[in-house]
Amino acid sequence: MSTYGRIISFAKPYHRYFPQYIVFALLAIIFSLTNLALLEPLFTVIFETKTQEKLAKLATVGDFEFSGSYFKGLFYQKLIAVRNTYGKSSMLIYVSIVIGTSALLSNLFTYFSNVIMGYMRAEVIQKIRDKVFHNTSGLHLGFFAGERKGDIMSRMTNDVQEIEVTLISSIKVFFREPATIIIYLAFLFATSFKLTLFTLVFFPVMGTIISEIVKRLKKKALLSQESLGRIVNLMDEVFGGMRVIKAFNAKGYVNDLFNKETNQYKKISMSMSRKNELASPVSQFLGIIVVATLLVVGGNLVLSNESDLEAEQLLTYIIVFSQILNPAKSISQSVSNIQRGLASAERIFKLIDEKAKIENKTNPVIIDQFSQHIEFKQVGFTYEKEPVLQNINLKVNKGETVALVGSSGAGKSTLADLIPRFYDATEGSISIDGHELRDIEIKSLRHLMGIVTQESILFNDTVAKNIAFAMPDAKEEDIVQAAKIANAHNFIMELEHGYQTNIGERGGKLSGGQRQRISIARAIMKNPPILILDEATSALDTESEKLVQEALSNLMKNRTSVVIAHRLSTIQHADKILVMEKGRIVEQGTHQELLKLGGIYHKLINMQSV
Structure with missing residues (x-):
């Protein structure tokens, strides 16, 4: 035409x-x-x-x-x-x-x-x-x-x-x-x-x-x-x-x-x-x-x-x-x-x-709960002919906290982005409870996940509507409870109109730490079984980080969490730590196991403790 x-x-x-x-x-x-x-x-x-x-x-x-x-x-x-x-x-x-x-x-x-x-x-x-x-x-x-x-x-x-x-x-x-x-x-x-x-x-x-x-x-x-x-x-x-x-x-x-x-x-x-x-x-x-x-x-x-x-x-x-x-x-x-x-x-x-590269299959599988594990098998990802991930094999069991560490550009965020299908793996397969991600309806897949990114993505609206984003029927008491868990309630109440205060474009009226805590409160509000935290505490000062880290620790109990960490002190209690380099997993284990190994993770710990 x-x-x-x-x-x-x-x-x-x-x-x-x-x-x-x-x-x-x-x-x-x-x-x-x-x-x-x-x-x-x-x-x-x-x-x-x-x-x-x-x-x-x-x-x-x-x-x-x-x-x-x-x-x-x-x-x-x-x-x-x-x-x-x-x-x-x-x-x-x-x-x-x-x-x-x-x-x-x-x-x-x-x-x-x-x-x-x-x-x-x-x-x-x-x-x-x-x-x-x-x-x-x-x-x-x-x-x-x-x-x-x-x-x-x-x-x-x-x-x-x-x-x-x-x-x-x-x-x-x-x-x-x-x-x-x-x-x-x-x-x-x-x-x-x-x-x-x-x-x-x-x-x-x-x-x-x-x-x-x-x-x-x-x-x-x-x-x-x-x-x-x-x-x-x-x-x-x-x-x-x-x-x-x-x-x-x-x-x-x-x-x-x-x-x-x-x-x-x-x-x-x-x-x-x-x-x-x-x-x-x-x-x-x-x-x-x-x-x-x-x-x-x-x-x-x-x-x-x-x-x-x-x-x-x-x-x-x-x-x-x-x-x-x-x-x-x-x-x-x-x-x-x-x-x-x-x-x-x-x-x-x-x-x-323009066609979306991430689409549902005909008659996709609809899942409403997460009960077993997330599994990566021989996963690779190439962006514009440049390999970003190579040969990733990983199983994240329900209730586990898995931390991803490594230098900038190692592929940590890309690996996390594959779980909610922001991108599709170009090699291998990723599954949840035995269902290949491409077979699952995208909406039901993402409904299981709460995501807090390094950059606080907030909207030019009130505090309450940012916490209850895309939840028009959310109750006020639930919003307040989510803010309390994220240690955001006290500073919110000090704002001019409390929870009804408009935070400006991209949350410009708030400090970096305040913006991040509202983002965390938004993830808490969703109450998902799977959490993806992409350097979620990186924008916080020491005092705020301690408060939020405590809230996140409580939130992650009995949940499956994938945590991308810049400050290694925040993930030492993770069930599994993956060290990534140039798109590959080069080391994995607990904090103590990796220290004994004396490899890259040990060097990173020493660098941050100086």
Whole structure:
């Protein structure tokens, strides 16, 4: 399906509104034309440009028929009656009332059609934005590691807005403006077939010139949206890393980066603007040339008496024809907008079409408890051709605490990430209670796990809602109890509004230790049978670490825990300690066993005790 076809496909559920829109739009066009068509009878009667015999003939109507000539005859009849009875001044008032009523109806129906279109547009845009967000939020973690977050946000905001403009422009290009031109042309043909046939020669010329301008817009539109995405990404990074920027006196450096990107966006926008704005004056200039030509050709026809065209008809003809220029101009502008929208849509559909690498199998196994063990067999993991884990063999029994230690980049976090299927092993197999992870429904698998990471991931909401994240029915007493176990209750109660205090973006109103304790309280609140603690105490000071470590020790009783530790003093009582190096398990055993071994673990202990 084409890019444009996919945009329109989102409007399918709302097709029931199209008939209403079409009816209102057509009525608006007809009443708008009526305002102009009334000029000819007005000029004819008030200035008496025809003999009484011709006027009487124009005012003669036969049996009722739904046609322009019938209603035109009635209007002549009424005009002559008002003129003869009340005079020309009263006739002008009468015509003004008719024209005013027609204008009111035209604008009223335009309003109704725009309201319907606005409703459809809002529904479609919401559907597109929801589709993009739902698909993107379900993608694997590796996708986000390789994409700029700002660019993703730009697609969901700026690019979707461009699609909204495309939808409006599409209605103009494919219905409203063409319908206006067709109805107006029908009137012109009825007024003077020969003159209208002559004017049609100019439309292909205008279309060819404008299409040549528009053809160059799509590439520039794509570059523009990509540049805007980089700007958003840079702003996100700068505002998120303001502490580092100020500490390194990097204001000038980031300003230069920003200026460079905005300058690139300016150049692309200026190039687009030159091409985009050229279509309108070109179409307007060509239109004026056509009107001037019509005045010459039509005027000669009237003066030479070579056709039935009369002076008041020519005047009305030129006025009506000039109104065709606006929809023609609008079409050229709309086509330009559509090109921008198509470029944005391609970026949007890349997100929609992106497939999650971590998906459920057909009819997956649903597990609601953990009763035996987690087992790794010959597990390997490669990221972008770079081996991260190799030949991992490990069994974690229920109730055990297994600690992972080693230097940075040894593969500890990757090993832990394989358990909740944030990534899938590229070699070997991982199972829980004998079920291969790939066979288990992802939601039920992750429901068994509580995770606290090294970086406290908090949201711009209250303390209570961060602790009870994704648990809208959580009871207040349970939230408080979880905070107490995490040794967070006391500092929470000292906040301005206690548990209802908003902690700011990413928990920015709290200290590092406070943020980490709320993260731990969130894991406690979930009450999972399996805990994954990725250096969960690394952000705490000595006093806070002692309090939280005590809470974690209580929490881990009778639970299975996988602990990634930086401070080795926190995992000395683990049932099993795995020492990792370059993606392999090189040592394993209890704290005492590894000390006796005198290997890498022994060296790490000595380094931290210095």
